[in-house]
Amino acid sequence: MNKFKKMLRITEHDDERVQALEYRSYAEAGFLIAVLSALDVIIRGLVLSHPLSEWGMSLFILIIYIIYVGARQITMRITKDDLLEENEKKKNRAEEVSALLGIALFVIWRKVILKESLIPSGLLNWIENIGVFIVIFIVTYGMTYLFRNKKQSEI
Amino acid sequence: MVNRIKIARIEKNLTQKDLASRVNVTRQTIGLIEAGKYNPSLKLCIDIARTLDKTLDELFWEREQ
Numbered sequence: 001m002n003k004f005k006k007m008l009r010i011t012e013h014d015d016e017r018v019q020a021l022e023y024r025s026y027a028e029a030g031f032l033i034a035v036l037s038a039l040d041v042i043i044r045g046l047v048l049s050h051p052l053s054e055w056g057m058s059l060f061i062l063i064i065y066i067i068y069v070g071a072r073q074i075t076m077r078i079t080k081d082d083l084l085e086e087n088e089k090k091k092n093r094a095e096e097v098s099a100l101l102g103i104a105l106f107v108i109w110r111k112v113i114l115k116e117s118l119i120p121s122g123l124l125n126w127i128e129n130i131g132v133f134i135v136i137f138i139v140t141y142g143m144t145y146l147f148r149n150k151k152q153s154e155i
Numbered sequence: 156m157v158n159r160i161k162i163a164r165i166e167k168n169l170t171q172k173d174l175a176s177r178v179n180v181t182r183q184t185i186g187l188i189e190a191g192k193y194n195p196s197l198k199l200c201i202d203i204a205r206t207l208d209k210t211l212d213e214l215f216w217e218r219e220q
Contacts, residue, residue: 013181014179014180015179015180015181015184016180016184016195016196016198016199017180017181017183017184017187017193017195018180018181018184
């Protein structure tokens with residue numbers, strides 16, 4: 001079993017300091033690739049609206065990176081749920097709810113009220129939409145914050 | 156981190172390379188530990204202490220002046 005584990009290691013050194021530095025360099029390289037892939041998806045895919053065949057591989061790499069990081073964090077027990085205290089978890093959940101609510105309201109605003117596609121087109125449209133999204137997020141976050149405080153004072 | 160590894164190593168008549176090979180690390184790591192520029196894991200501290208026939212206290216504990 002130990003031999004098998006040793007075969008799976010991405011480092012050949014026994015020195016813990018060298019191992020840690022090696023792992024860090026691999027992690028930084030992985031993160032850099034993910035950032036470049038994300039930039040490719042955003043710029044070629046969303047801003048310039050190029051065909052999927054051009055930036056599909058970047059999207060694939062980004063998805064694999066996100067899934068792998070997520071899976072490793074779950075198996076290593078370092079997700080927010082594992083590390084936060086109960087009251088911190090509640091606060092975190094409230095923030096997640098407000099973010100999801102914000103996204104939902106943003107989608108409703110674009111699709112139902114403006115009857116436009118979900119992805120903005122052009123720089124000004126992007127800036128306008130980011131501004132709107134920030135306003136929506138502040139409102140939803142404020143509402144969940146007030147709701148939480150009211151609930152706590154009732155208890 | 157203050158440590159007395161260098162003194163203990165010299166008392167034992169070992170070079171940095173000797174100590175490094177006995178505890179399975181590189182000579183550079185021993186140099187950095189002696190210079191206080193790298194904090195070793197507890198496992199490595201114990202390995203070093205055993206190799207130098209010292210306790211962890213003797214090697215790593217900072218005595219109050």
